Amino acid sequence: MRIAVAGATGLVGEVLLGLLPQSRFADAEIVALASADSAGRCLPYAGGELTVSELTVDSFKDVDLAFFAIGDELSQRFVPQALDAGARVVDKSNAFRLKEGVPLMVPGVNDEALGDAKLAANPNCTTIGFVHAIAPLARFGIEEVVAATYQAISGAGRDAVSGFWAQTKQALAGEPDAYSTAAAEALRVVPAVDELIGDEHKEETKLRLESAKILGLEDKRIFATAARVPVLTGHSVAAHLKLHDEISEEAVRDALGESPTLQVLPTGETPTSADAVKHRDRVVVGRIRVRPQQRTVDLFAVADNLHIGAALNGLRIGELMI
Numbered sequence: 001m002r003i004a005v006a007g008a009t010g011l012v013g014e015v016l017l018g019l020l021p022q023s024r025f026a027d028a029e030i031v032a033l034a035s036a037d038s039a040g041r042c043l044p045y046a047g048g049e050l051t052v053s054e055l056t057v058d059s060f061k062d063v064d065l066a067f068f069a070i071g072d073e074l075s076q077r078f079v080p081q082a083l084d085a086g087a088r089v090v091d092k093s094n095a096f097r098l099k100e101g102v103p104l105m106v107p108g109v110n111d112e113a114l115g116d117a118k119l120a121a122n123p124n125c126t127t128i129g130f131v132h133a134i135a136p137l138a139r140f141g142i143e144e145v146v147a148a149t150y151q152a153i154s155g156a157g158r159d160a161v162s163g164f165w166a167q168t169k170q171a172l173a174g175e176p177d178a179y180s181t182a183a184a185e186a187l188r189v190v191p192a193v194d195e196l197i198g199d200e201h202k203e204e205t206k207l208r209l210e211s212a213k214i215l216g217l218e219d220k221r222i223f224a225t226a227a228r229v230p231v232l233t234g235h236s237v238a239a240h241l242k243l244h245d246e247i248s249e250e251a252v253r254d255a256l257g258e259s260p261t262l263q264v265l266p267t268g269e270t271p272t273s274a275d276a277v278k279h280r281d282r283v284v285v286g287r288i289r290v291r292p293q294q295r296t297v298d299l300f301a302v303a304d305n306l307h308i309g310a311a312l313n314g315l316r317i318g319e320l321m322i
């Protein structure tokens, strides 16, 4: 089997290359693809090395499965080429997520949505953690969800991480420039992730529309505020759910506890973004508060935005596809 990784030099590509040798695709031949600037670079792979090739229209000859972890425009251009060449494709960009007929997959939550699709979309990293955390409560009928996110810098990519360190050094040195632009994220909380359209930032729109598609909810019943926080890896979300059916504390805890993709902390233990990195293949949930009279549940969930929130989710989609 031949597997292509487009965006092999990015943060998500790097994690995917770390996961592939331990996956069902351990024996596959890997084609590492990136922009012309990175062509010829050597990347560590399974104790050896891979040489990066330039991503071109001819990159997908004899490729069985292609993972894309590149930007929207590049995905729009190259995903059709990969499909035409006969590959199955898992795309991490925003290009196809809401397209009708393209399943938006969170394995463990909506596996049945895949069917025999040749192209599947990998949701936004914030959506994946959130959906894992609230999906077990769908059995009680989710009437409304209010979510506040606390998103790590690595969600915005390698350049954002470098920028964060540079700004942090400036801020610690007392240089005012670190605080001079709206984009500065060092040592502060910025509730503005991605472009503002109307009264909603794009990140909030993604969380609303993607979660609605995956869980079959009405998107108008999902309210989100997304913030960037000075954390390197580990997206967090505080969610308040209004449920339709009668609930008890025990029934809610049982439902969450039955999910194989959740690590539910006992009462009194607090999930932090560090737990996300410790349990990279699960979403860690805690601070569970159930109000049976009001039929509401509050919870706090943390997820490694590069592993379960991105590369691992993509890999699991690929494993379902082949």
Ligand code: 2RA
Binding pocket: 124, 125, 126, 151, 152, 154, 155, 156, 157, 193, 203
């Ligand atoms: C972020 N979820 O954290 C977005 C995109 N990966 O920036």
